[in-house]
Structures are given as structure tokens and as C-alpha cells.
Amino acid sequence: MEAATINRNFKKRVPPKELLLKIGIYLLLIVGLLSTILPLFWMISTSFKSQEAIFEIPPRLIPKHISFENYINLFKQEIDFAKAFQNTLIVTVSYTIGALLVPAMAAYAFSKLRFPGRDLLFMIFLATMMIPSQVTLIPNYLSINFLGWLNTYRALIIPPLANVFNIFFLRQYMLGIPNELCEVARIDGASEGLIFFKIIIPLLKPALATLGILNFTGMWRDFLWPAIIATDSSMYTLQVALYTLFGQNQASTTFGVVMAGAVLVLLPLFLIFLAGQKFIVKGISTTGIKG
Amino acid sequence: MRKKYLTPFLFLSPSLIIIFCFVIFPVFFSLYISLTDFNVRSLVNWGNAKFIGLKNYRYLLQDELFLKCIVNTLYFVVLMVPLVLVLSLTLALLLNLPLIKLRNFFRMGYFMPYISDGIAISTVWYWLVSKDYGILNHILSWFGIKGPGWLTDVRFAMLAIVGLVVWRSLGYYAMLYLAGLQNIPQQMYEAAEIDGANRWQKIRYVTIPLLAPTTLFISITSMIGGFQLFTEPLTLTNGGGPMDATKTIVLFIYENGFRYFKMGYAAASSYILFAFIFIVTLLQIKFGDQQY
Numbered sequence: 117m118e119a120a121t122i123n124r125n126f127k128k129r130v131p132p133k134e135l136l137l138k139i140g141i142y143l144l145l146i147v148g149l150l151s152t153i154l155p156l157f158w159m160i161s162t163s164f165k166s167q168e169a170i171f172e173i174p175p176r177l178i179p180k181h182i183s184f185e186n187y188i189n190l191f192k193q194e195i196d197f198a199k200a201f202q203n204t205l206i207v208t209v210s211y212t213i214g215a216l217l218v219p220a221m222a223a224y225a226f227s228k229l230r231f232p233g234r235d236l237l238f239m240i241f242l243a244t245m246m247i248p249s250q251v252t253l254i255p256n257y258l259s260i261n262f263l264g265w266l267n268t269y270r271a272l273i274i275p276p277l278a279n280v281f282n283i284f285f286l287r288q289y290m291l292g293i294p295n296e297l298c299e300v301a302r303i304d305g306a307s308e309g310l311i312f313f314k315i316i317i318p319l320l321k322p323a324l325a326t327l328g329i330l331n332f333t334g335m336w337r338d339f340l341w342p343a344i345i346a347t348d349s350s351m352y353t354l355q356v357a358l359y360t361l362f363g364q365n366q367a368s369t370t371f372g373v374v375m376a377g378a379v380l381v382l383l384p385l386f387l388i389f390l391a392g393q394k395f396i397v398k399g400i401s402t403t404g405i406k407g
Numbered sequence: 408m409r410k411k412y413l414t415p416f417l418f419l420s421p422s423l424i425i426i427f428c429f430v431i432f433p434v435f436f437s438l439y440i441s442l443t444d445f446n447v448r449s450l451v452n453w454g455n456a457k458f459i460g461l462k463n464y465r466y467l468l469q470d471e472l473f474l475k476c477i478v479n480t481l482y483f484v485v486l487m488v489p490l491v492l493v494l495s496l497t498l499a500l501l502l503n504l505p506l507i508k509l510r511n512f513f514r515m516g517y518f519m520p521y522i523s524d525g526i527a528i529s530t531v532w533y534w535l536v537s538k539d540y541g542i543l544n545h546i547l548s549w550f551g552i553k554g555p556g557w558l559t560d561v562r563f564a565m566l567a568i569v570g571l572v573v574w575r576s577l578g579y580y581a582m583l584y585l586a587g588l589q590n591i592p593q594q595m596y597e598a599a600e601i602d603g604a605n606r607w608q609k610i611r612y613v614t615i616p617l618l619a620p621t622t623l624f625i626s627i628t629s630m631i632g633g634f635q636l637f638t639e640p641l642t643l644t645n646g647g648g649p650m651d652a653t654k655t656i657v658l659f660i661y662e663n664g665f666r667y668f669k670m671g672y673a674a675a676s677s678y679i680l681f682a683f684i685f686i687v688t689l690l691q692i693k694f695g696d697q698q699y
Contacts, residue, residue, distance in 0.1 A: 138506050141501055141506070141507070142507075144501065145501055145502070145507070148498070148517070149513060149516045149517060152516060152517055152519065152520060152577070152578070153516060153519065154542070155520070155528070155531050155532065155535050155574070156519060156531070158534070158535060158542055159534075162534065171540055173540070173545075175540065175542055175545055218421045218422055218425065219422065221418045221419070221421060221422070222418065222419050222421075222422035222423075224418050225415045225418035229415045229418065230415075231412055231415040234415070237419075241422075241426065244430045244431065244434075246685065246688050247681070248634075248677075248680060248681055248684050249635075250660055250677045250680055251433075251677045251678065251680070251681045252429065252430055252433035252434060252437060253660070253664070253677065254437060254440060254664050254670050254673055254674050254677065255436035255437045255440060256429055256433050257664075257665075258436075258440075258450075258453075259429075259433070261450065274425065274429075275425075275428075275429040277425050277429075278425045278426045278428075278429045278430045280426065280430075308418070312418070333522065339525060339526055339638050340637065340638070340661070344665050355525055355526045358526050358527055358530065359526045359641075359642065362526070362530045362533075362642060366533065366645075371534060374530050374534075375530070375531065375534065377530075378527035378528070378530050378531055381525070381526070382527050382528075385522050385523060386519075386522060386523075389519075389522045397582070400579070400582050400586070
């Protein structure tokens, strides 16, 4: 209604008060947006500055000379950033595949199969969502230590797979798939495995895309668990490597190299965001609605 | 008949094993550890940990540093949550105005920081608010304000962290509010208009009450997130400085557990964190039900 009124006014002749309001709102949004983007821009800009240019006063928003020395130095550090990138990629990709498949299987059992105790078990699963990860941090570290898994990929990948939110999300989605679809296949003699892989999984694609992006970016950003599990520098993930680099360079004149590292860490996240915008928006609006 | 149980079990077994081993068992194990003096010696042989009852909890409640961490965490939550609510609602209302073209462009722009969560963005923020070379103090100098050492001054360090967290999460919560705004039926506004409500009254008496479920969700989510504040003070203020002004409960757990290997003490403090988060969750259940 408000929309119609304003548009009509706008088309006829714009009352000065409305125009002023409109300009004011746009100005507010643009100033807000600029200050939102500024830190990210500042990071990129600093990463391309030479050592001397970083400490210039007044600071320059766009470097006078584009310098790649920070990026070159980044790969000459004690910490092997290329290895950290590789570690992160291996861990994140394996985790994401597991974090889709394992919960999808559980969600299938919870939504399409009947067995005694199903609802009780699901309630127990849901209840575990209340437990903050800090509570299980110490015992999980002890278990990993006990198994001799410190500094291994499996220790970085497997414990985070205990992801009840994914089960919940996929179960909700599967409840929307008509049961008749499975029944017909069952009558035709299809096994549950076949139904799951050939019927359910293809129908889940949009949900899996959303969840895949959320889990990939979430794992890429994870810090605390890798920080205590990957203590050997050859097993560092990007986040741990960047934290260590930051610790070594924060007071010195080499802060540009930290910014280059930060760009390297964030770049894949932004690329995924640009590619998967649609799914991210969808994921957020579906998770938000339940509130 | 047996096959009927076998199939669901096969589908569930990976989740069951992982959730049992890494969530359910550790919750109880953690409770047990919190009742022992588990320390670096016990790491080699768990048998070295002695059962000491509630001593860890008693010490914690007398530990000035821990109490300070609780106060700091609460201070952070009390500052951050209302700021997040007011700013994200304002942003969503502005973006939802019919006269805004390029809505998607703005929305995505504001959402950008949310993707860049983590250590990386904390290092950027560290540089941004640096006393002498940071761009924030430079901008303040245009207005004749001499910016403080944001991260080195006891009074300002937590504010800098609040700033970072609000900046990062604003776009995300605004998106939740936008989704909520789409669900408000137009008739509500029309009815209010017939009753002679002006623009502000419509927001006050129609929009805000109808957004209550979203507001509750955002309050709870950001509160729980706030209690778990860790990466930002770890990086920005080197683990909770200056003079422990930004030390949080999770930092306390991390330091005791993984720097001093006082695992029993750390486990007890993690249970106190759990209690705080549990109370917030109960609030959600209580008020969440009232909505429907």
C-alpha cells in the first residue's frame, strides 16, 4: 500500500518532502554500505602495498604502486602456506561430502522408514543441539589423543561430522517428498538403498546445494578444533597458519604479509558466495523462518 | 522381521556412532573430568586424575579471573545484542522500502562481512583500528577527534570487539528480518492505514509486533553466539588483553585446558558456560511457545 502511494506520487510530481526522504535513505544506505565494505577493501589494498607504503600518513585507500612483495613473501614464510591451503582443501572437501551423506542417510531413516523408538531417538538427537561445542572440546581432545589421532586429517574431519542441524534440515526437506514415491518403488522391489540413492538424493539437490555451501564455508572458517588438533606445522589449516603468521608479524613492519594471507584465506569464500548466492539466501530464509 | 530393524539401523549407524562418540559420551565424560584434578600428568595416564568432587567449581567461583571473564562476557552480550537488533531491523526496514531499487545489490553488499568470519577478518580489524596507522582513527581525525588506542585502552578494547561482531553479523540478521517482513500480510498495513496510522505508527504497532518471532530468534542466536565469543579477542587483543579486559569464558577454558593443561578446571568452567547457554535456551522455549 505504502509502495503504491509513493510510486503514484513519484510519477505525478514528487513532493519535495518525499524526494528529500528518498535521497536521505539512499545516502544512509550508501554510507552504511561503504563502511561495511571498507574493511574488506582496506585489507585488499594493504596487501598490495609495499612495506613503506603501509605506514604512510595519511593512509592511502588505493596504493600508489601495486606491489606483489607481500604475496611473494607469504610463500617464503616459515609456515608453509601452500601446504596449509592443501590441508584446508582436503579437510573441507572431505568434511562437506561426509556432512551431506551421513546426515542425509539419517534423515532418510527419520522421515521415510518406520521403526520403534524413531521419534524418541530423533528427540535425543535434537536435544544434543543445545550442547555448546566447548563442553565436548576437552573430552574430544582426550579421545583423539588416546586414539593417537593428533595431527591427522581424520581427527579434523570426523568429529565435526556430528552435525544434528544437517539431519534436522534434510529431514524437514524429505518430509516434503511424498511417501508414495518410495512406496511405489518398494512395490516394484527396489531396495531402500536404491530408493535413497536413485530417488531421494536427486530430489534433494537444492537442499544439498544450500547445505553444502553452508558446511563448506563453515569448515573453511573453523579455527578452535584445528588449532588444538593440528599442532604440527605441516598439518596447519589456513586459519591456524594465518593466526600463527599474525602472531609473528603484528608488531613489525611486515603486516602487509598478514593481509596477503587474509586475502588468500577469504578469496575462496567470496568466490563460493558469488557462485552460490541464490542457495545462501534460500538457506538463510528457511533457517530463519523456524524462529 | 529382522530386516525391518536392520535397514533403519544401517542408515542411522554412521550418525549414531559419530554423535555417540563425539557428543553424547563426551558430555558425560566432561562432567566427570570436571570433578577430577585432571592435569598434564593425567594426559599420559588417565588413572593419575584424582576425584575431587566439586572442588573445581568451588575454586572457580573464588577465581577472580574467572569471575572477570563472566562479567566481560555478559558485558559483551549486553552491548552487542541490542545493537544487533536495532541496527539489523533498521537496515531491513530501509531495504524493504518500496522506493529502494537495487535491493539485491545492497543486501549482498551488507552480507559480505558475514562470509568473511574468522581469524582473517580479525587480523584486518586489528589493522583497521590500530592507534597510529589505522584508518578508523584517521577518519576520526577529520572531525577533530583524536582516536584512542582501541585495543590497548581498557575502556575501549571490548567496544572494538563489539564493533567487529556487529559489523560482521549485521547483514545476516538483516536478511532474517527481511525474510520476516515478506511474511507480513499487506492487509495489516491497509487496516492500520484505515485507522489513520502514520508511517511511524505502522512500524511501531504493526511491523515490530509481527516480527516478534524473528526478533526472538535473533536475540537467542546472537546471545548464544555472544557467550561463545573467542576468536575475536584471541586475535585482536592477543587473548583477552589489555589487563584481561576482553578475556571471555571460552578464552578462559582454552587457556586452562590447552595452555596449562588443567583439564579438570577447564571442564568445570565449560559446564558453567553450558549453564548460561542452557538458561538462554530455556528462555527461547518459554517465549517461543507463547508466540503460537
